[in-house]
Amino acid sequence: MHIPDGLITPEIAALMYAVSIIFLAWSWRKAKATYEKSLAPLLAVSSAFTFVAQMINFPIAYGTSGHLVGGT
Numbered sequence: 001m002h003i004p005d006g007l008i009t010p011e012i013a014a015l016m017y018a019v020s021i022i023f024l025a026w027s028w029r030k031a032k033a034t035y036e037k038s039l040a041p042l043l044a045v046s047s048a049f050t051f052v053a054q055m056i057n058f059p060i061a062y063g064t065s066g067h068l069v070g071g072t
Helices: 010-034 037-053
Strands: 057-059 065-067
Touching: none
Parallel strands: none
Antiparallel strands: 057 065
8 A cells, every 4th residue: 555654543454454354365265165266367467467457556645655556
């Protein structure tokens, strides 16, 4: 993320970190149960494309920058 120092307090950062861990664990279990191993190459290529698409930045409010796929 590209945000100025101090915009997110340590308490909020810790809370979001914990929430992220919960959702990542849930996603991992669901993906492991749902998807076949043959989808791994497709997911890898899709991830690489998304990474490259996020290289395009544009300025938005409060000194932050946005990415092509919507992350700030």
